[in-house]
Amino acid sequence: MRRTPAIALPLLLLTACGAPEAQRTTPPGADSAVVNVYTHRHYDTDKQLFARFTQETGIRVNVISAGDDELLSRLEAEGANTPADLVITADAGRLGLAKQRGFLKPVKSAVLDANVPAHLRDPEGNWYGFTMRARVIAYDKTKVKPEEVRTYDDLTKPRFKGKVLARSSENVYNQSLVAAMIAHDGPEKTTAWCKGVVANFARDPKGSDTDQLLAIGEGLGEVAIANSYYIGKLLTSDDPARQKAKGLIGVSFPDLSGHGTHVNVSGAGVVKYTKNEANAVKLLEFLSSDEAQRLFAEGNMEFPAKPGVPVAAVLQGFGPFTADTLDLSQLGLHNADAVKVLGAAGWR
Ligand SMILES: [Fe+2]
Structure with missing residues (x-):
């Protein structure tokens, strides 16, 4: 959205x-x-x-x-x-x-x-x-091994310097991901994660989740943070403009500090x-x-x-995953802190 x-x-x-x-x-x-x-x-x-x-x-x-x-x-x-x-x-x-x-x-x-x-x-x-919906990591199957993207923390590793695609921090999906991290790990560790992701950005955040997936298709990055349904839609799309990305994208359900996928x-x-x-x-x-x-x-x-x-067949094809069972009202409670942490990390 x-x-x-x-x-x-x-x-x-x-x-x-x-x-x-x-x-x-x-x-x-x-x-x-x-x-x-x-x-x-x-x-x-x-x-x-x-x-x-x-x-x-x-x-x-x-x-x-x-x-x-x-x-x-x-x-x-x-x-x-x-x-x-x-x-x-x-x-x-x-x-x-x-x-x-x-x-x-x-x-x-x-x-x-x-x-x-x-x-x-x-x-x-x-x-x-x-x-x-799950907030997952989409990756370029020709460049990234599944075991390299098992956790959200993997996005901060030197391996992905200049390779991470993400939309703006004004987006509520990213705010809620970060709010969940704050709920589990506290603001300090979460700020470090945000800084690590920002340091690995392939470009300044822009566009929608789908735009990040299309950017993988264009070779502009190797990994992207996106909601699961956008990937399901891309992988079932007949749109000629989406075919390059469609052929390249794999999906990982990353773990958040042992709690499963956000x-x-x-x-x-x-x-x-x-x-x-x-x-x-x-x-x-x-x-x-x-x-x-x-x-x-x-x-x-x-x-x-x-x-x-x-569940739709294309999503079943992503394989099973463990969903974080965090009480979702925590996302609202930590939203203001999430916005602060994202700002402090320079995630535009
Ligand atoms: Fe959406």
Whole structure:
């Protein structure tokens, strides 16, 4: 997901099919067959799922898309007047922040408790993860041996001087990776890791995760930090511009200090001032259902949260891995420190 500028941009009010909704015809709360969603996710799978939800329940899904920080600012500014019923982000850190700032309300649902494992949701029910992604190392198979990229620490070794590709530290995925490291190893060791990675950069951070993968294809670096689903999408892409990278890239699930690979979730929480709570919970339950979980897995190459739903074949091909079971609310708690550590290390 691209980082959007922190300045307040005009927000788009979209219907589930993506057409701008010229004007709200009923005040928030007056329509019992609606759910208003603030989302940072921009994937086609989500549009399909919202349309399917409407078909099955008759509940219309109004979508407001924006960057995660903008959505949080908007919830803050709107307070009790917010039209939002459900907020969706692609980062547990942001969900944790939304909870800390009092934007969410705890909900109880036997369906959600059954479908979403405990480590992928807030213990008090303020938010629920519905997909998981791993932050992995992609490497050039022709230049790097798998045993050279077993841990995140490997990225700091002299072996990879001038070879490491990564996006900017403004990106929340990197912030949450570093927040997880701080949670496990403390700020000092984490600062040293960030400095080591910066010292090995192939170029100044720029672009998306996918841009780092394409840069491997261009020979601009040998290893890149990226989310697993971007690699799944690249490896199943017919786009001629992606074929060079597609032929070169291998995947390592690096270990973080004996805890396994850093994972994050996309998830959602019901907004404290919701006027359509039952509909919001219904949509949340739908997103955790087999039907939705299968589409997240096949359509967006994410790991389904619900146990037993098959992982996409291309991801299975990466092999098994151990996911760090760190309580993901820690990502929000350590976000500010992560931003400081990244800044202190000179990771732009
Ligand atoms: Fe993304």
